[in-house]
Structure formats: C-alpha cells, structure tokens
Amino acid sequence: MDDFTRLLDEGYDVQLIDGYLVIDDVPYVTAQKIVQRGRLVMPAALAGDELTTPPDHTTHFGGAEPCDADGRPLSKVINSAQHNEFLPGRSTDFYFSAKPPAGNYANYYDKVTTYVELLTRWALIIDPRSTARTYPVREVNADASPFVYRDSASSRAGITGLNTVFAGLKIAIVGLGGTGSHILDLVAKTPVAEIHLYDGDVFLNHNAFRAPGAADVSDLRGQPNKAEYWSAQYSRLKQGIFPHPVLFERDTVAEVADFDFVFLALDDGSDREGIVDALEGAGVSFIDVGMGVTDTGSGLTGLLRVSVSTAQRRVRIPSGGTAPDEYRRNIQISDLNALNAALAVVQWKRLLGFYADMASDAAVFAYPVSDNMITVLSP
Numbered sequence: 533m534d535d536f537t538r539l540l541d542e543g544y545d546v547q548l549i550d551g552y553l554v555i556d557d558v559p560y561v562t563a564q565k566i567v568q569r570g571r572l573v574m575p576a577a578l579a580g581d582e583l584t585t586p587p588d589h590t591t592h593f594g595g596a597e598p599c600d601a602d603g604r605p606l607s608k609v610i611n612s613a614q615h616n617e618f619l620p621g622r623s624t625d626f627y628f629s630a631k632p633p634a635g636n637y638a639n640y641y642d643k644v645t646t647y648v649e650l651l652t653r654w655a656l657i658i659d660p661r662s663t664a665r666t667y668p669v670r671e672v673n674a675d676a677s678p679f680v681y682r683d684s685a686s687s688r689a690g691i692t693g694l695n696t697v698f699a700g701l702k703i704a705i706v707g708l709g710g711t712g713s714h715i716l717d718l719v720a721k722t723p724v725a726e727i728h729l730y731d732g733d734v735f736l737n738h739n740a741f742r743a744p745g746a747a748d749v750s751d752l753r754g755q756p757n758k759a760e761y762w763s764a765q766y767s768r769l770k771q772g773i774f775p776h777p778v779l780f781e782r783d784t785v786a787e788v789a790d791f792d793f794v795f796l797a798l799d800d801g802s803d804r805e806g807i808v809d810a811l812e813g814a815g816v817s818f819i820d821v822g823m824g825v826t827d828t829g830s831g832l833t834g835l836l837r838v839s840v841s842t843a844q845r846r847v848r849i850p851s852g853g854t855a856p857d858e859y860r861r862n863i864q865i866s867d868l869n870a871l872n873a874a875l876a877v878v879q880w881k882r883l884l885g886f887y888a889d890m891a892s893d894a895a896v897f898a899y900p901v902s903d904n905m906i907t908v909l910s911p
Contacts, residue, residue, distance in 0.1 A: 534582040534583060535582075535583040535641040536548065536553075538641050539555075539644055542665055544665055545664070545666055545668045546644070548576055550683065550695070551575065551578075552574065552619060553574050553583070553640060554572070554573050554622060555644055555664070557668070558571065558648055559656075559659075559662035560598040561598065561599045561655050561658060563597060567655045570598065570651070571594035571622065571624065572593055572594075572644065573618060573622065574592065576640075580681055581681055583640045588636060589631045590628060592616060592618070592624035592626070593627075594622065594624040595626075601657040609629070609630050609647075610626055612626070613625065614627040617693060618693060620696065648664045678723045678725060678770065678771055680767075695723050697884040698723045698724045698884070699725070700724075702725060702726040702728070702790075703719055703727050703791065703793050704791050704793075704794045704795070705719065705727065705728070705729055705797065706730045706798060707796065707797035707798045708730075708731040708758040708762050708797075709733075709739060710739070710865070711823060711872045712731070712795070712873075713743040713744060713758075713762055713869075714869050714873030715795050715797060715873040715876060716766060717744040717766075718873060719795075719877060719880075727766075727772060728791070729759040729773065729774065729776060730759060730778065731780075732777060732780075733758050734758065735756050735761045736752065737752055739758070741866065742865060742866040743866070757777035758777075760777050763775035780798075780802070780807065781807065782807055784807075785810035785813075785816070788816065789814040789815075789816060791816065793818065794816055794817070795818065795819050795876060796808075796818055796819065796821065797873075798820075804849065808849045816843070817841065817842040817843050819840050820838075820841065820849050821838055821876050822836075822839075823835070823869070823872050825865060825901075833900070833901045834901045835900050836899040836901075837872075837896070838875045838876045838879055838896070840879050840895045840896070840897075847896055868901070875897060875906070879897070891908070896909040897909065
C-alpha cells in the first residue's frame with residue numbers, strides 16, 4: 533500500500549495539491565494553552581502517481597506558534613517563523629525541522645505521523661479527544677489537473693503559486709518542425725488548459741534529428757502527420773493537446789482568433805506575411821521565430837530571431853522567402869532549434885509575469901551564433 537493511501541485509510545486529512553502533500557486538521561497547542569487545528573505542507577516527491585522517499589526531513593506549518601501543554605514554544609521542532617503561500621489560500625507560518633536518527637525519513641507515512649505526533653501529544657494533555665484522524669469526506673475531481681500525472685517539479689522549487697498565470701490559457705503552435713516541436717516540449721510542461729498544434733506536413737527522418745526526444749523507427753516508417761505525431765507524444769504528459777493536420781494559412785487565423793497566444797514557427801515557404809496580417813487584424817498576440825544558417829567555410833554560423841507582437845505593441849515581422857539555405861540542407865542543428873524555442877518561450881513567460889521583466893519595451897531579439905550574444909534589435 534502506498535503512503536498516501538495508508539494515510540487516507542487511517543483517517544488523516546491529506547491531499548495532494550499541485551505537487552504538495554497537505555495535511556489539514558492537525559491539533560496543536562497555542563501559547564494561550566488552547567487546542568487549535570493547523571496544517572502541514574511539504575513538497576511531494578512522486579514516482580508516477582505514488583509518493584516516494586521525502587527529499588528532506590523538514591516541513592512547513594500553518595497556524596499560530598505551536599507550544600507544549602504549558603504554553604512554551606516547541607523550540608526543538610520550530611526552525612523559524614516563516615510565512616509562505618505555496619498554494620493559493622493555504623498559507624504557512626512556521627518552518628519545522630525534526631530530524632530522525634537516520635537523517636531523513638524512509639517514507640512519507642513516517643514523516644507525516646511523526647510531525648503529527650510531535651504536535652498532538654501536547655493537545656491530548658489538554659483535550660484527550662484531540663486527534664488528526666478525522667476521516668474527512670471529499671469529492672475527487674479527476675479533471676482538476678491539466679497533466680496526466682502530478683507536477684512535483686514546481687512544488688520542490690516552491691513556485692507553484694506562480695503557475696496560476698497559465699490557468700485556463702489556450703495556446704496555438706503553428707509549425708511543428710525543429711523549433712516548433714521544441715516550443716511544444718516547453719509549453720507542454722506548463723499548466724495551460726489547451727495546446728492546439730497546426731502542421732500539414734509529415735514527420736520524416738530529418739525532422740527527428742532536430743526535434744526533442746527520440747523517435748522510433750516504426751513511427752518514421754509510418755510517415756505520420758507532424759501535428760498528430762506530436763500530439764500523441766505529449767499527450768502522455770499533458771491533457772488538452774489537439775492536433776490540426778492542416779496547412780495554416782491566412783484563413784485559418786479565424787480558428788485561433790479567441791486563443792490567448794500563438795507561436796509561429798513557419799517554414800520560409802509559408803505565407804508568413806498574410807498570416808501575420810490576419811493575426812494582427814484579429815487582435816491576437818503572438819511570437820514569431822526565425823532561423824537562418826550559412827556555411828562560412830570554417831564552420832556554420834547563423835542568426836536566431838524572436839519577435840514578440842502583442843495587441844498593445846506590434847512589431848515588424850520579416851516576410852521570409854522560399855530560397856533554400858544551409859538550414860534546409862543541414863539537419864544537425866537541434867541545439868539551435870532548442871535555443872530558438874527556449875528564447876521564445878521565455879519571452880512568453882515574461883509577458884505573463886512568470887518571469888520578472890525589467891525591459892518590457894524589448895520586442896525583437898536576435899542571437900548571432902558567431903557573436904555568441906543575445907541582442908535586442910528593436911524596442
């Protein structure tokens with residue numbers, strides 16, 4: 533039996549919320565020698581959908597300063613007074629450190645029950661009916677998370693609250709080649725509500741060598757549509773991914789007019805100018821990425837570009853062309869695709885407020901490979 537189920541079965545008020553293990557209704561004693569109820573909050577280390585070994589021996593506590601039956605603070609348990617709100621509406625006020633002889637707890641069951649006992653032992657002296665085993669009844673909402681399995685990365689870093697900026701967003705990614713597939717890889721790891729993928733092309737060997745992950749040879753033999761292939765791959769992680777196996781054109785913009793954001797990762801042969809005009813006419817905010825690679829004779833060089841165009845601030849987007857360059861011939865540039873995608877997603881997250889933005893007027897960024905420097909081309 534896993535730790536979470538065992539705690540539930542024994543009547544503890546435990547929940548897994550956004551990568552945190554939350555234990556509510558824990559009796560403790562205040563400085564006034566009154567029994568109240570508090571909350572333990574700790575990052576949940578997960579293996580799939582089960583709790584694994586805790587990363588450390590500490591936890592956070594929400595409530596007044598916990599004391600013994602005589603109203604003296606539990607100085608051997610309290611590390612510091614520390615207010616945090618890792619989860620909206622579930623603040624904590626103290627940081628606990630009760631290290632077991634082994635240095636860490638073997639499992640979450642031992643960790644939770646130890647901290648509960650350290651608090652409750654004093655409450656029982658004042659009120660013998662004090663218990664954290666309240667057997668609460670709650671409805672389980674299977675659709676509450678946008679992920680197939682729980683995100684424990686954000687909780688380990690203590691940034692789960694920042695993820696609220698992604699809640700409910702509908703995103704479109706147009707073009708699932710090298711850069712577009714890397715954009716998907718990054719966006720799929722945020723809790724947006726929907727990701728719509730547009731690409732009418734097929735996924736072939738050269739695509740596999742500049743895309744994230746490792747495609748199976750059986751997939752390549754089947755020549756799947758790019759949008760459908762990537763939807764299937766990332767639906768293992770993320771719910772709400774919808775493939776659109778079509779060429780994205782000016783008329784297609786009507787489908788994404790009510791989306792929150794669009795990433796354009798178009799081939800040079802696409803009608804970039806017409807698509808951009810239509811997006812701007814519909815008031816849609818978007819990021820357009822571009823990349824060109826040339827051979828200097830002593831190695832490849834090139835330029836990566838990220839153009840950020842919002843409804844409040846439009847920028848000029850290069851129309852592109854159909855002439856081939858080294859990018860279209862040389863497939864060994866997955867690192868540049870990944871960097872171009874990362875620059876685009878970072879700018880999107882800055883717009884949302886996930887990252888601090890100290891240069892909010894910056895809109896077009898370039899990375900010349902040979903110069904090894906990110907440059908702001910226009911404010």
